[in-house]
Amino acid sequence: MTARFVRLAETDRPALTLHVDGAPVTALAGDTLMVALLTSGATLRQSEFGDGPRAGFCLMAACQDCWVWTEEGTKLRACSTLAESGQRIVTTEPDTTWPNQQ
Amino acid sequence: MTAPILASATPAPALSAQSLSAPSLSDVLIIGGGIMGSAAAFFLRQRGLSVTLLESDLVGRQASGTNFGNVRRQGRPLYQLPLANRAMAIWRNTPALLGTDVEYLQRGHMRVCYRDRPDTAASMEAYAADAARFDLDLEMLSGNALRARFPFLGPEVLAASLSAQDGHANPRLAGPAFARAAQRRGAIIHENCRAIHAGKSGDDFTVTAADGREFRAPTLLITAGAWAKQFVEGFGETVPLTSRGPNMCVTEPLPYAIGPSVGVATPETLESVYFRQVARGNLVIGGSLQNQTFPDAYRVYVKPDNTLGQWQQMQRLIPAVARLNIIRTWSGIESYLPDSQPVMGPSGSVSGLFYAFGFSGAGFQVGPGVGETMAELIATGRTDIDLSHYAIGRFADVR
């Protein structure tokens, strides 16, 4: 998928790899999760109410539009969470939401 | 007079905008526009009586509008089940009756108990046996059968009692929907009209509002919730009414997966949490310790440690809640009586005076039934619903 964000500078930072929806994604140290996802794809999640994809809005942890999930179901606000090597992120609600984790 | 109809092309006035043309005299005057007063106004109009309702704030905004939204019969005293059954029939008919959707979902109500309180499981079974005589069918579940059907329950849950015919509705919508429906049928409803004095001279009651307006009627119904006490005492009766605020919060929307509303049966207030999932996906959570109220200011402030305590208890009931984001907390002003039962019925000392308040955090489900029963009582002088448990006189010796 085409990237949404365009890097304009600061591209000499060390690279790191995380997984988004199962596929490896390369990001740079210091990227937020939002930047890691949107320099490799175009959206962060789907609206719950059927009006299409969302890709964040305010970037300052105020609008709450950019929450994504870890594969285990933990929610992360993409604009205020740093991308880290080894993260496994999904952009749709994982199936782990309801069953009781024994 | 003709009230605005839903989906009319012209803007409807706010409910209070009818004040200028309002007659000061009606068959029945109601103080308090929660779900009790609003439903009573609706059913009184259905019986052809003229009704004026005075609401000090906006209709359905306190206890009626901020409660959990349980439409449950399960767990009520057996003697209350005929009233609850009457209400249930109305809830099922709300779309046709009110002309609007109050988000009533008949997806069941489940009480669960924890492993460290096996005696509660026994009392739930006993209750189920008794309740069957009142058309309340309860299914007892435990072990693998329980977990297979409700895999989200925590390991501490021992057993459950499921009432498939109960459900839940949107409290923000229900009370105001009854008020609007009553208005469409000709009830006069004054919002932002605070009654400051009620008295009786001759055959008529006279109620004075803070802005000086006067209202008269031969029958007066007090459905003023936490604000009822001043009127009761004004008529020389006694009621030990107090108020508390529910401890409520809601998660962000999630995939719809949970049918029944689920609550913990326990003698400990701290442990008594409950939740339901609305059709749009949010989990509404309530219970545990309650909040201090400020009825004079119409405000309640949610106490942060109550919130945190509730979230801890919720994780025992449904561990997956730990991962869910809470987006809002709220409370409201509910009226309580020492025996957790309302005052409902005629005054013990003044003819033409009726009460329905003090529902002690359990009024939402019965609300429509209370309205219909009070309308019946006022219009015909009798009802088949047994009101003996709710008599104001039971507090006559309390000082």
Added chain:
Amino acid sequence: MAEPAIVIIGAGPAGVRAAQALADAGIRPIVIDEGRRSGGQIYRRQPDGFTRSHATLYGTEAERARALHTCFDGLEGRVDYRPETLVWHISDGQVWTLGPDGHQSIPYDALILCTGATDRLMPVRGWHRAGTYSLGGSQIALKAQACAIGSQVVFLGSGPLLYLVAAQYVKAGAHVAAVLDTAPFAARIPALPKLLAQPAALWNGVLLTRTIKRAGVPILHGVTPLDITGGEEGSGAPDGAGVDTGPAARDGRSSSRAGTVDTGAVSGVTVRTADGGERHFACDAIAMGHHLRPETQLADLARCAFAFDPAVRQWLPVRDPDGRASVPGVYLAGDGARILGARSAEASGRLAALAALTDLGFPVASVDLASLRRDVATYVRFASGLAQAFPWPVEQAAALPDDAIVCRCESITAGELRATVTDTGAQEANRAKAFSRVGMGRCQGRYCGLAAAEVIAAAAAIPVERVGRLRSAAPVKPISAGSAGKAGA
């Protein structure tokens, strides 16, 4: 006497200067901030490992940014600094925080709220589409992450930030497709005397416009936004005809436009120009906003009184000239109290701290107070000029199509909101929220509340102040139930 416990919320310009004033008076304040690093939003610092200079990041404000950062770094050890910590509630003289070490409640003798601002938004049909960002967010993408929000960016809205961020994008090498200002150019003329209260800022504005124009970017004044269109232009079009050509594309919320596939993401924006024509600008990102609004939720939870300010058409916490709120011991400073900009925030932050010190019985030089009050008064005059030159486009709320989403969180349309006004008589903000869910979602109405109030006011034909304001509720931002820990733990 025991040292008073003073809590400052926010480590932007106001919070930093308040902390400095307290530290200078020998008090060790607790400074709580959501950010990873101090500086706030406008002087937001880039993460470790980034190398751009202050001049590149902050332009004309580079020295101020540097001074502020240096100031706070120099306070190390003299303040109890708690970054990455959210204050989610204020109750009974304590702030309730959630930080890296979990929940904590902190009692205070004085509380200085320096909570800053977020963008003020007027919805446009299609503004829920992926690729639409707030102006402030677009600036953060560049400042804190060295990214543009898209490969072809339209700036839409009004206010000084519109030109500032567009110019920053141009300078950084981003492709800016257009700057579309809803304010008519003529509105600036009567505002000039007030804008001259800050001649340097006014001149900066002129330079920003010059930067944008020299890059060949069209600037349109007095536009009316009509539609943010969606689709991947050109993709999947058998005949290759995929470029929107104006009005015909406008009812295309979905696949009705030939040659395009509506992915739901931004493909362009259509506006009515000042001369009455329609123009469509193709783009894959839109930065939009109309100036800023204060973050007042915590002041509300602290039970501060609010009053309607007709100049900005917003309910703001009541405060005296030094920042005292209506609640004793609570002080308000910076853009979190009223939008006066970063320079004013530095002055009002210091002023609020001195007010707190005065009230706690510490000696404070009156000459210092008088000078700070004069400073703030200058910014008040300048801000009223900005409000006049870049007006909040109230008429857009009334004209918003019924199918346009007002509340992005809950996906509630203008039509649904209007129905609560016309069908149920809800004219009060919280009432309309209760019936329609507008403002009830994750952001608690931060981004739709002001516009929703205008939609309600227009539908009910009442002044917007009668609609009131949304009550704030804890938690002011979403937090997980699991953050409370387990029972008995």
